[in-house]
Amino acid sequence: MDVSKSETFYVQRRGIVVRRVAGEVLLVPVAATAIDEARRSAELFVLNPTGEFLWNELASPKRVPDLARNLMMTHEVALETAFDDAARFVDALLGASLIQVTHAETDASR
């Protein structure tokens, strides 16, 4: 799936919690709290500051261009770089079932 060219909206899956370990931010798929039927992943993600920002953005539905624009505005990076970072992040988290495609478009511009 080419997430960068998609107009698809993405959002955090439920059942994923954020934990800090030795100052680092982790996404922990505590599956006992997950209620969807998707295949659960045993993979833990350690986020860098950019990843932490993007993860928080995905609390509400966003498209890759939305993420890139918000990243560019808050982190003072070029749009091309922001777009690449956002696309790679979404691709990785989608592969690990930490985010999901959603059809909801509410709040996308926040």
Add this chain to the structure above:
Amino acid sequence: MTAIGPIAGLVLRHTMDAPVTFRDLPGSEWRARDDDACDITVRHMLGSTSVDGLAPSLEVGEHATYYSDRDGSPAVLLRQIIPGVESVLLRTVVPGHEYEARYSAAPTSAVPRVVSELPAYTLALSARRGGVIAHGCGFVLPGGGLALCLGVSGAGKSTLGRLLAGESGVRVLNDDRIVLTMQTGGIHAWSTPWPGRGGQATVGDAPLAVVALIGRATERRVSAIRGRPAVAALLQTIAIPLWEGEASDHALELVGRLEQDVPIVRLEYPLETGTGAWIATTLRSVANGRVEV
């Protein structure tokens, strides 16, 4: 009836209500006496391995799926890991204490003990908030303290165990799995009765003195590793009980404390004469804070 341990202080006992025999019972070193107090019981029986009424929670590889029962206790369905047996369902009876292993059919030959024993022990350890199991080769350094060499499958843990076996002052405890527990004075490391391909699983324990992430290279290299890369590497080789929130928090707290309190290095080396001695000497120096890396 077979009692194993203690494993990090816990005796595990198998009771057989099914025609199951183990093909790899440990030597006397790991055999607890039948009249020793028992901490964890695994009852083996034939029966339904249906997961009706259980909620799926986590898939680990191709052969294991974790579930939660109505009380939130974990169960594990193990598929196609014993010849002639489609599945084994390991269920919690009393969290931290009693488990039952239901076989869909009678095994046609003796089964590896580790198949049911390791998952049952893992569930009990996490239910007790007792510690975590690390995928690593652990050995006692000359002068004391344990060096834990972590690596994913195929990284060379068993080969390392063999390299170190003949080194003066070194005592290899286990070439594949080490239990880590949090104690008042720091993190403590314990051998387990589950060896890797090298077959090394000796009773013993020691304070954790140094952690190495091992890998092959054309020349010997040692470098310190901290922060995000260290945490990421630790999480690849330390089993976090993701099937239960509080238990995973406890395990992550241990990982965080390890990262903060114990020196961690990346250790790369070729397999050549003298490598075992270099590894032992280097890790001893790192543990003692005598090497700038």
